[in-house]
Amino acid sequence: MKTILKTNLKPAIYSIDHQKEGPEGCDPGSPPLGIPGPALTKELKIKYTFSVTWKENPKVKWTSRWDYILESMPHTNIQWFSIMNSLVIVVFLSGMVAMIMLRTLHKDIARYNQVDNL
Structure with missing residues (x-):
């Protein structure tokens, strides 16, 4: 066949x-x-x-x-440039969200520690 x-x-x-x-x-x-x-x-x-x-x-x-x-x-x-561009954007935006979360958590923890000291 x-x-x-x-x-x-x-x-x-x-x-x-x-x-x-x-x-x-x-x-x-x-x-x-x-x-x-x-x-x-x-x-x-x-x-x-x-x-x-x-x-x-x-x-x-x-x-x-x-x-x-x-x-x-x-x-x-395969459009390698488009794939790499998308990955860079995802990593950059994830880093920005992580930084915002860390700053917010750091401020919250500092505020809770201040309450414990009073």
């Missing part, structure tokens, strides 16, 4: 010879199908077909089968 690792699609529309049945009526050498656009006044039926060609690539290893997909998606690149 083989696994599909990559697909390439080449869409094309050809004029169909309605006199011939089957795949013979759709010749890739025929001119492209002309669609009238705004001048179209009635329903246009488009017959279509497709063919599939399988090509085995023995050079692709099982471990690198996802490389094509990952490389084709630009959003999969």
Whole structure:
């Protein structure tokens, strides 16, 4: 059993010879199908077909089968600068909150110690 690792699609529309049945009526050498656009006044039926060609690539290893997909998606690149920037901001803000908490606790402890001395 083989696994599909990559697909390439080449869409094309050809004029169909309605006199011939089957795949013979759709010749890739025929001119492209002309669609009238705004001048179209009635329903246009488009017959279509497709063919599939399988090509085995023995050079692709099982471990690198996802490389094509990952490389084709630009959003999969790791944004190291953004990650480091976020970490620096989190550490800085956490430090500020810790300093505020320490000052508040220090004042509270000093006030409680003053009450004990009276």
